[in-house]
Amino acid sequence: MEALTLGPSGTYSHRAATAVADEVSFTESVTAIVEAVADGEYDRGVVPVENSIEGSVTESLDAFTEYDVAVVRELITPIRHALLAQGDDFEVVASHPQALAQCRSYLESEYPDVDTEAVASTARGVERARADPDVAAIGHPDTAGEDLQILAEDIQDRSSNATRFVVVAPASQRSDAGGKTSLIVYPNVDYPGLLLEMLEPFAERDINMTRVESRPSGERLGDYVFHIDISAGLYEERAQAALEDIEAIAENGWVRRLGSYDTEHVLD
Template identity: 80%
Template sequence: MTTITLGPAGTYSHRAAQAVEGGDISFSESVTGIVESVADGAADRGVVPVENSIEGSVTESLDAFAEHDVAVVREIITPIRHALLAQGESFDLVASHAQALAQCRGWLEEHYPDVELEAVASTARGVERAREDPSVAAIGHPENATNGTDLDVLAEDIQDQSSNATRFVVVAPASERSDAGGKSSFIVYPNADYPGLLLELLEPFADRDINLTRVESRPSGERLGDYVFHIDVAAGLYEERTQAALADIEAIAEDGWVRRLGSYDSETVLN
């Protein structure tokens, strides 16, 4: 089994992907590329970040789920430990993924207010820059400074919130979608806009005592003010109450569509 995730090796996505049993891990430079590879059958599994406890949703992941038909089969929560890595104490630039830079914004402003920040494709890509150039520091997991590299850990746990964690999901081909699990995700495109629409979409869950764990709106790309809604609930699609709620949702979105990404279980992985 081949699992694809954000690369190169050493990213937080790579560490989460190591929790997927069996097979090889390959890498992509983008979340969209990961989801496309699974949808097209080029990979058996994909591991993508969908939400961080500090910076919120990863919008590229949400947009890719709306564009490509895949299943979500598992959720992996992993605490994020950021460290400042460099060849020495003196550097002019910190390179890392935009999310990592944002998660450490306060710490960097306090300790290195004059250093330039540069967003790169992944934390591991920033680590590569730091290995190649002594004037560049990186933000990444402290283990990126081991294994015979020339990098030193200048500071650990530099994230602004000690509770920093990222939620990853494992995606599979749509044919592997399951109704079994403690959580479910789906996407709703009502193809409509009128007062009270969002309330109508949420009431079927409230009426059945189903807890919404996340509601996110993203532009549909069709026209200004037109949205796709991403909804996660703490209930399985096998449950009668969830099925009844979705039947109501599908009636409301009869001029659009509803995509069931599937039900799955969640686990926390320490790394």
């Protein structure tokens, strides 16, 4: 099985993808990953959806709204950031925007006069550091190789730093089996108490909502799509009953069941 994920080789996404597939291909856009899986070009895609420090990866959420895919697995992996460079003297730190944000306090404390540069991935930052002695990178310590020094390890602002990845598959492979379910709800209405109405079907059936987040629908200002994760499988009667209520609330819009899945922890 071949999976598509964020590249180039050496990204945290790549590390997560090796737990899914024997062959891993790369692109530099989350949207491109989801689109390629939806179009049947790849069996699986691995995309980041949430970090314990910086929160949701909004490009992933928006891609799930735009393209019809299934979520079939969830991977939780710890994030260990290191500062990598050819030497101690550099002018720029390059990395993915999320990595830069996750190490903000360290950089402000230790390198207040050094500029930061956002690139497509941590691996791209490492490539920049290999090519230019004036550039340092933030990435996994194993990506230093023989030509970069590890100037500091575990520089993330919190030791509990972890990223949640999901494995996407073609919509035809959506499953009702699993301990967790992801949904997208577009009510296409707006009135006082709407959000409360959407919460009640789950609360009344003792279903824990592990995440609820709104994203602009793109249709008009103030119009939102809701991304919801629940701790229940679609095979459960209580989940089916709750979704019937949600679909009634969203009768002018739509509800997409991304599928049920289980959580795995991937240690690097």
